[in-house]
Amino acid sequence: MVYIKAMQENSENDAAMRNQIEKGRLQINVTSDVDSYPVSDAVISVSYTGVPDSTLEELNTDSSGQTEQIELNAPPLEYSLNPSIEAQPYAEYTLDVRAPGFEPVSISGAEILPDVTAIQNIRLRPAVPEDTGEEVFVIPAHTLYGEYPPKIAEDEIKPTNESGEIVLSRVVVPEYIVVHDGSPRDTTAQNYYVKYRDYIKNVASSEIYATWPDASIRANVLAIMSFTLNRVYTEW
Incomplete structure (x- = not known):
C-alpha cells in the first residue's frame, strides 16, 4: 500500500509539473550576410513549431537590427535540471523573417528554456530577381534530448x-x-x-x-x- 501510494503521489506530481508553464525570453538580431550591417525594419513572425499558421508575436527590428525582448511559454525549469525527467525541457518556436531588399528566412525549432534569454542571430541575403524562394533552417533536437x-x-x-x-x-x-x-x-x-x-x-x-x-x-x-x-x- 505504501508503494502504491508513493507511485500515485509521484504521478500526481508529474502531472502537476506538466501543467506548469514558465516563461523564457527571446531576442532576435538581424544582419546582412554581405557586410554584417544591421537590418532595420525587418518583420519577424513568431509561432509554435508545428503550428506555423498561428502567429503568437510579430516583432520589428530597430536601427541596430535588434528586436525587443519578448516572453514566451517554456516547460518547467526542473525538466532541464533533472536528467531523469524524459520530458522535453524546452519549447520550440518558428521564426519567419521578412525585410525589404532581402530574401525571406524561416527558422524552425528555436529553443526557449525557462528563466533565460535566447538570442537568435539571423543573417539575410540580399534579394536577387531570379531567386524567389525562402531560405529555411531547421534546428535539430538538442543533443541532450534527441537521439544521435x-x-x-x-x-x-x-x-x-x-x-x-x-x-x-x-x-x-x-x-x-x-x-x-x-x-x-x-x-x-x-x-x-x-x-x-x-x-x-x-x-x-x-x-x-x-x-x-x-x-x-x-x-x-x-x-x-x-x-x-x-x-x-x-x-x-
Whole structure:
C-alpha cells in the first residue's frame, strides 16, 4: 500500500509539473550576410513549431537590427535540471523573417528554456530577381534530448611521428574554425568557416542547457575549448 501510494503521489506530481508553464525570453538580431550591417525594419513572425499558421508575436527590428525582448511559454525549469525527467525541457518556436531588399528566412525549432534569454542571430541575403524562394533552417533536437549516433571512437594516445599531424609550434587561438559538414572521409561535404567565438558558443548551446548553474556552464565551455584547440593544434 505504501508503494502504491508513493507511485500515485509521484504521478500526481508529474502531472502537476506538466501543467506548469514558465516563461523564457527571446531576442532576435538581424544582419546582412554581405557586410554584417544591421537590418532595420525587418518583420519577424513568431509561432509554435508545428503550428506555423498561428502567429503568437510579430516583432520589428530597430536601427541596430535588434528586436525587443519578448516572453514566451517554456516547460518547467526542473525538466532541464533533472536528467531523469524524459520530458522535453524546452519549447520550440518558428521564426519567419521578412525585410525589404532581402530574401525571406524561416527558422524552425528555436529553443526557449525557462528563466533565460535566447538570442537568435539571423543573417539575410540580399534579394536577387531570379531567386524567389525562402531560405529555411531547421534546428535539430538538442543533443541532450534527441537521439544521435555515438561519437566515433578514437585512440587516447595518437602517434606524432607522421608528417602533417603537428604543424604548429605552439597552441594558438584561431580566428576561424573550419567545420567539415560530414564524416572525415566524405570529400563531397561542404566546409564552413566559422568564427572561433561563434563556434564555441554554438557548440555550447547545442550540448548543454543555459539553465544550468554557472559553474557547470563554465566547466563545459572550458572542455569544449580544450577539445577544439587540441584539434587545431594537432590537425588530427
